[in-house]
Amino acid sequence: SDLAVRDQLYGTYGRPKDPSSFFVRAGRIARALNYTRLLGGQVISALNDTATMMLRHGAPKMMATGLKLATNIQALKLAKSTAQRMGNALDMVLNTRGIAIGDVAEYAVHAEQRAARRVTDAFSILSLQSPWNTMMKSWSSVMSQDEFIRQAIRTAKGGKMSKSAIARFANNDMDESVLRKIAAEFDKHGTEVNGLKFGNSDLWDDQELARLYEAAIIKETNIAVITPGAGDLLNLY
Numbered sequence: 001s002d003l004a005v006r007d008q009l010y011g012t013y014g015r016p017k018d019p020s021s022f023f024v025r026a027g028r029i030a031r032a033l034n035y036t037r038l039l040g041g042q043v044i045s046a047l048n049d050t051a052t053m054m055l056r057h058g059a060p061k062m063m064a065t066g067l068k069l070a071t072n073i074q075a076l077k078l079a080k081s082t083a084q085r086m087g088n089a090l091d092m093v094l095n096t097r098g099i100a101i102g103d104v105a106e107y108a109v110h111a112e113q114r115a116a117r118r119v120t121d122a123f124s125i126l127s128l129q130s131p132w133n134t135m136m137k138s139w140s141s142v143m144s145q146d147e148f149i150r151q152a153i154r155t156a157k158g159g160k161m162s163k164s165a166i167a168r169f170a171n172n173d174m175d176e177s178v179l180r181k182i183a184a185e186f187d188k189h190g191t192e193v194n195g196l197k198f199g200n201s202d203l204w205d206d207q208e209l210a211r212l213y214e215a216a217i218i219k220e221t222n223i224a225v226i227t228p229g230a231g232d233l234l235n236l237y
Helices: 002-009 022-037 048-057 059-070 073-086 096-102 111-126 129-156 163-170 176-189 207-224 231-236
Strands: 191-193 196-198
Touching (some): 022 111, 048 059, 048 129, 048 207, 059 196, 073 191, 073 196, 073 207, 129 176, 129 196, 129 207
């Protein structure tokens, strides 16, 4: 229900009456250990991320972007820093996708729970889950930015949008007037490195537009690199 999703967002859904009780603490430890036990083949099972990204962006776009990033250090660094500033690709630091899937971060207030959290974070890195998630989310974020800005520029120049593009941007609360504003901000603050366009939205004059733009990039990234949201986690309780 809507109330359940709200409570999940606030971290109160399914919260036990006494989070410090022995059984709750033991359950949390068991969940963290089980997360670690089952994580060994995670990267193999996550290879379908590439297929999802191809379906979202197209194989030619994906390969071309990957080649441009791999052959230009400046583009690679900018891709990573931009994605992290928006809240994407933070898995090496926060293990965001891993803890969302395994739900191992709740109530980490006791010493043994903090220790278990450190173990899960470390193992996520050693098993290559966190590096994989960081790479894939950065890659997807770059493609989404480039596609959004290119469409914005075409629209500002009077180009027509396809039906699929109209639906995609409408799903992100954007219409032609918004795209024209994005094109104007890119013209003033954006950069192009090795053929990839970066909006530099943190410098935009219209920060309300910047928040809308960044939210759309995050949403696109979480679709391309499937990341569970609050509603998806309700079945864990």
